[in-house]
Amino acid sequence: MAAVTHAVEDYLKVIWKLSHRGREDERVPVGDIATHLRVSAPSVTGMVQKLQGMGLVQYARYDGVRLSAKGRKIALEIVRHHRLWELYLHTRLGVPLDRVDVEAERLEHVLSDDMEELLSRALGDPTHDPHGDPIPTKSGALGAVRGEPLPGLSLATPAVVTHVSDRHADKLRYLVTLGLVPGARVVLLQRAPFGGPLTVRVGRKRCAIDPELAALVRVSEESPAATGPKRRRAR
Amino acid sequence: MAAVTHAVEDYLKVIWKLSHRGREDERVPVGDIATHLRVSAPSVTGMVQKLQGMGLVQYARYDGVRLSAKGRKIALEIVRHHRLWELYLHTRLGVPLDRVDVEAERLEHVLSDDMEELLSRALGDPTHDPHGDPIPTKSGALGAVRGEPLPGLSLATPAVVTHVSDRHADKLRYLVTLGLVPGARVVLLQRAPFGGPLTVRVGRKRCAIDPELAALVRVSEESPAATGPKRRRAR
């Protein structure tokens, strides 16, 4: 059987991500994979056929792709690598939150099983990465993203940020400048009418933020200790 | 101009290493490169011609290869990456000394400039890796390997290990079990005649070691603080 190359890992990871957009485990269109990998559609078709030959995906022409159990296992391994590296880079090297993703993108392919073990242990066998995304366990179990979207928070209720979406690097960068990162204490002070901006206290500062952007931030009213990943640097 | 791929980096690094075996900057035979990269000779010829086209080496048929200034710069960058990662893996993750090399082999190709900066800083801008090999500076300056070969040490003189060759993984592994790693305190107690084994005290233990093997270990009589890289775990 053909080898699991970096490219194969990238494909499996993207397929995994895209099949989790809605609530259910969906078939992923070839075109979406192409877009997300910044690769042409024909390239995806070719690779996907190869992946099927390796037993990593199910694929029917003109009908999208689905991971097999074996494919999902590899995908989750890569996601685990990625998120462990992210946490490491952020907490130990002080890499800013909005840059850990790109760096981890390359490191995720370069982590032997032994190293994974050591890395995880050095981090205290963490359950969530610095964005608040759950880190799959070695056996492939995946926790949930905690908290609720910030715009849904009750007014004047102290809460802690549990998750910031890393999907859009530019938006993330801005949220970081506002201090809206996992572990930060927030209070929703005011909701302007007609979908207008939210006024939020973040730590000791106060800011106004569009609800659409705020929706990328999740918060929880639970005690801070049990909720966010430990952080050492804000940026 | 063609891109500096992983393979290109590997070639440059090996050429750099092989050109430093003797005291002078030598031309490196194609065959040696092939052996060290575990690749066929024709593959090396092809690649070396390509490298010349990129201005990274000088190359004349049947007469070996030499790095250009540009090539040496890249090679030293890779060596710097490699040794920074080695130190990091060893001191921060507890990767055993005899395994840091293989892991760093893959990580060295995956380190952006920003990350290199942060990694180096997190390590206290170190000058030597856990084997005692010097880490090139960002500008390409390379320190020396410190100390003298253990067999040359005066009898009964306390010394500190400054360097252990990582060229042979199996021998290194054995030296590690003896405790002959940078930072260890040693005393040469006895030299058997006719090239027989040396008796050495390593820390509180005592061992007999073949001089040829002992030659892979370098020691210095200087004070320990100024000499070995800091270590946290022996294996």
Place this chain on the structure above:
DNA sequence: AGTGTCCTTTAGGGTAGCCTAAATGTCAAC
């Protein structure tokens, strides 16, 4: 100079992964 040995190079192929252009399928709207 001739010859054998040991490198090294040339010749010809293979795989992985990407591309563009052209052909083909799908689906909704008429």
Place this chain on the structure above:
DNA sequence: GTTGACATTTAGGCTACCCTAAAGGACACT
């Protein structure tokens, strides 16, 4: 049920890197 818009696949090619087999150069020994 045809048509047009759009997604997808097929066809053909490119680059990077590796291989084996066979040809060619270097060098020492006679």
